[in-house]
Amino acid sequence: MSEMKEKILSVIEKNSKISIRDLAIVLGEKEEDVAKAIAEMEADDTICGYHTIINWEKTNRERIVALIEVKVTPQRISGFDHLAERIYKFPEVDSVYLMSGAFDFCIMLEGKTLREVSRFVSEKLSTLESVTSTSTHFVLKKYKEHGTEMIPDKKAERQLITP
């Protein structure tokens, strides 16, 4: 991957709102080159999406986030990937990781109610043939997500003018 693409990614990873024009200026590149590089990375799925980090606690929306540890018996031919797909295709599943250690998949799940989450675990997840056990943990509070502090302490401490 070109150095320019690496630089683009490190900027937009933290600030996906930046315009292509500004991105070109801060990187000292030509606007059309940056636009082309981004288009290429979108096409080859290096860039998979642009999302917003939201502190839902500040809204009226009720959401429940759960972390589920899943143990499975991998299938002989398709291994873990096929199983993972069965799980991550559910829209309520936010993320799925294959893990080393005491369990196999780590799933982050979002639901509106406790019942919705428990129904997913008991009816959809546990019933998959290869799943041997699940363990569900509910998230009580998010402090930091994607490198961003959810309760930022942004008071300006600096004096207005210093030498």
Place this chain on the structure above:
Amino acid sequence: MRNPLGKKIVDIKPSGIRKFFDIVVEMNDPEVISLGVGEPDFDTPWHVREEGIYSLEKGRTFYTSNAGLMELKVEIDRYLKRKCGVSYDPANEILVTVGGSEAIDLAMRAMLDPGDEVILPEPCYVSYKPCVILADGVPVTIPLQEKNEFKLTAEELEAAITDKTKILVLPFPNNPTGSVMTREDLEPIAKLCIEHDIFVVSDEIYGALTYGTDHVTIASLPGMWERTVLINGFSKAYAMTGWRLGYACAPAEILAQMLKIHQFAIMCAPTTSQYAAVEAMRNGDDDVEMMREAYNQRRRFLVHTFREMGLDCFEPFGAFYIFPSIKSTGMTSDEFAEKLLKEEKVAVVPGTAFGDSGEGFLRISYAYSLEELKTATERIARFVANHRAFREQ
């Protein structure tokens, strides 16, 4: 009652920055955005702060030796070897100070006799001149030229040298201009210093913040180590301004006298800060690199944006300032800064705060987030356009 004050200090003018700071504070307007700060916007990296906390928990709350913690001085020597290719004996050639500013003061007091001349290339940081005067030296300023990108040239230096010249202050990367001196720029300067037997006080506090070119210390040039006091610190590189920690490196003969003043006036630099600084030097290279890259992006943004406004702005390759010319607006630096503050509520520092040769320029700091820089420069662009339209009427 007799006059309680000494003439020397009373005669020193208060810093031009202070004057402008008072105007801003007096306005007390929450809408004011400032681009006038000379310190990083980043917090000190967490692992460094955590080490400071740990040192307090462990009860390391006593004086250190006068010259500083040995383990810190060892790290300073390693750092300078790694980054600049110069080496100092931690036992007697390194002194840990309360910020780079203390080191400047110590160097002047240790080296000057009454009447000795000190050459100061201006615009420059505000403390050199008062420190020289307080040490009974005579400041001789060289007004640096925009056409030379505010570098010091051999011709300018040679013209300023007299029989009384003892020290050249070399403040690069420069606050306020952002100018840097490359090895090629330094070579003829070093030659003159050797020829005329002049010492150099090299203030390299922004040495870690250069863009597209590595910082070169004049101490690394042949024949210069033995006549250079190298000053650096943690404030700018590691975003540690409030920890008040810097250092001076010099031949043992000079350092011993600086240590004597430090020992009587200060005792030792803050212990907590010294422990934190050890961690910064051991494991902080990545943090510096992250901040440097962020500054570099903002630097490009500002240079581009000021040029787009129709203001001349040479491309600076160090520190975190740009130094655009506002001569085309017909205003003086002070006028521009005061009107900009009143009309658009943006605080910038007039170039004249750093010496008369800063007239016609502004110091704009990019120790701010890109969002803050965008808002501020939109206001400045509107201000420039309004005044240009007014002039053309």
